[in-house]
Amino acid sequence: MHPVFEELNFIYMKKIFVFCFLVLFSVWTNAQENAGKKGPKKHKELKTELDSVSYALGVAIGSTIRNGGLSDMNQKLFSKALQQMLAEEEVWIDQEQGEQIITAYLQKLEAKKGEANLAAAKKFLEENRKKPGVVELPSGLQYKVITEGTGEKPLPGDKVTVHYHGTLINGKVFDSSI
Numbered sequence: 001m002h003p004v005f006e007e008l009n010f011i012y013m014k015k016i017f018v019f020c021f022l023v024l025f026s027v028w029t030n031a032q033e034n035a036g037k038k039g040p041k042k043h044k045e046l047k048t049e050l051d052s053v054s055y056a057l058g059v060a061i062g063s064t065i066r067n068g069g070l071s072d073m074n075q076k077l078f079s080k081a082l083q084q085m086l087a088e089e090e091v092w093i094d095q096e097q098g099e100q101i102i103t104a105y106l107q108k109l110e111a112k113k114g115e116a117n118l119a120a121a122k123k124f125l126e127e128n129r130k131k132p133g134v135v136e137l138p139s140g141l142q143y144k145v146i147t148e149g150t151g152e153k154p155l156p157g158d159k160v161t162v163h164y165h166g167t168l169i170n171g172k173v174f175d176s177s178i
Contacts, residue, residue: 069109124169 046052065071084091093101129136133144154160166175 068106070105120169 043055046055065073081091081093083089125140125142128134128142131144134142135144136142163177164175165173165178167173
């Protein structure tokens with residue numbers, strides 16, 4: 001084998017190892033989170049340890065795909081590619097092309113989410129600026145003073161203590177000094 005291909009094969013094997021490690025780690029982490037909870041009963045088809053590992057990899061990969069927003073993918077083509085790779089058959093798309101295709105698709109999904117989030121944020125800010133006591137700065141920052149301070153006003157260069165409470169548009173607190 002040509003040295004370049006040996007190096008590429010080594011890099012590819014490292015990627016597979018890292019991927020499998022991450023999948024197994026996520027399965028283990030999920031198992032720790034669900035410890036003590038009643039899980040599904042062992043299925044009759046899981047007769048050997050390798051059967052269980054194989055099924056667990058499928059669950060982990062399926063969970064990753066679902067959580068990544070790709071649950072509507074073509075499962076037949078996914079299975080075909082997986083079978084071709086495991087059988088060391090020629091695949092229709094090489095790994096580099098595959099990574100580019102996946103990256104481009106995920107970027108489109110993120111852009112759609114970003115557009116939806118931006119629309120929700122604009123709507124929130126438009127409604128929020130109409131509320132009594134809300135001040136909007138030229139930068140677009142909106143705030144509301146809940147309790148006016150009673151002490152001395154600081155001068156430039158003075159050190160001050162500020163208490164704040166930052167929330168997302170759904171009300172979830174993302175940062176607070178209290």
